[in-house]
Amino acid sequence: MKSDILLLKIDNPIFFSDKILIKSIGVIPIFVYLFRLCFKHIHFSNTIKKKRLYEIWIYGYLFILVETILITNCYYFNITNPVFDNTIALIIRINAMVSVIFFLSNPFILKYLPLIKKINIIEEKIHVDTFSRVENLFKNEKAYLKKRITIEEVVDRIGTNKKKVQKAIFANSQLNFNDFVNSYRIDRSIQLINSNYLIKKNLKSLSVESGFNSHQTFYRAFKKNKGCTPTEYWKDFRNSKISGEKT
Numbered sequence: 001m002k003s004d005i006l007l008l009k010i011d012n013p014i015f016f017s018d019k020i021l022i023k024s025i026g027v028i029p030i031f032v033y034l035f036r037l038c039f040k041h042i043h044f045s046n047t048i049k050k051k052r053l054y055e056i057w058i059y060g061y062l063f064i065l066v067e068t069i070l071i072t073n074c075y076y077f078n079i080t081n082p083v084f085d086n087t088i089a090l091i092i093r094i095n096a097m098v099s100v101i102f103f104l105s106n107p108f109i110l111k112y113l114p115l116i117k118k119i120n121i122i123e124e125k126i127h128v129d130t131f132s133r134v135e136n137l138f139k140n141e142k143a144y145l146k147k148r149i150t151i152e153e154v155v156d157r158i159g160t161n162k163k164k165v166q167k168a169i170f171a172n173s174q175l176n177f178n179d180f181v182n183s184y185r186i187d188r189s190i191q192l193i194n195s196n197y198l199i200k201k202n203l204k205s206l207s208v209e210s211g212f213n214s215h216q217t218f219y220r221a222f223k224k225n226k227g228c229t230p231t232e233y234w235k236d237f238r239n240s241k242i243s244g245e246k247t
Contacts, residue, residue: 035062061099068095130168133158144184145211151177182221185211189222189230198234206230 071091073079137143137157146153154177155162169180189210192198197206207218207230222230 064095064099068092068099071095127164127168127171130158130160130164131172133160134165134168138181138184144181144188147211147213149181179224181211183225185218186222186225189218190226190233193230193234193237203230 071088074088134154137154143149143154143157151162151165155165158165166177169175169177173180173183175183189206192206192209197209201209203218204215207215210218212218212221219229222228222233226233228236
């Protein structure tokens, strides 16, 4: 048993060797599960949007996992040439550090593994139908213009339950209910700005006309949605319009 290079004190080499072997065998089901999950389902997922990035993360971690298992076993069971002991020990340490970095960079990555699985066809149809009714309520009936509208009101109006509405909105827009409502309000404010609403009215009036209950909430939601404040958007729109008229 080799342990001096890795600075390990091993009292019972045979027991330690058994632990290494058992651990390696135990990791195999995890590897197979992760690989099959990604290979078969990730491209069909409705919840994982950055599929390519997610694939790179998972496959990269699996590569490090397999490489570490192979090198560790080759090292401890004297399969490799003793000349390479120092190099192998260094690789094992590097792999351990890289594995830690992988998890620190995104510690919740494994939490979302179940989301890779395809949504059941029946459940997906329910989500689509529910979201279609929610969209109709917001687009055609302009429910977002009501101040302090709640998810309970939406549930009552479309005749379903709160959980289905929340899941349907998230599955189709990746937004929670409040952000979903605000996205419609922001779109409404953009329409008003583009129709020169602010020539005669002020920003506070714009926020009220768009369905917001407060001026401050309007500013925060607008910046979160568009990456700029309503004032900045209005100035850019006005400047671009003036430039267009000159040309």
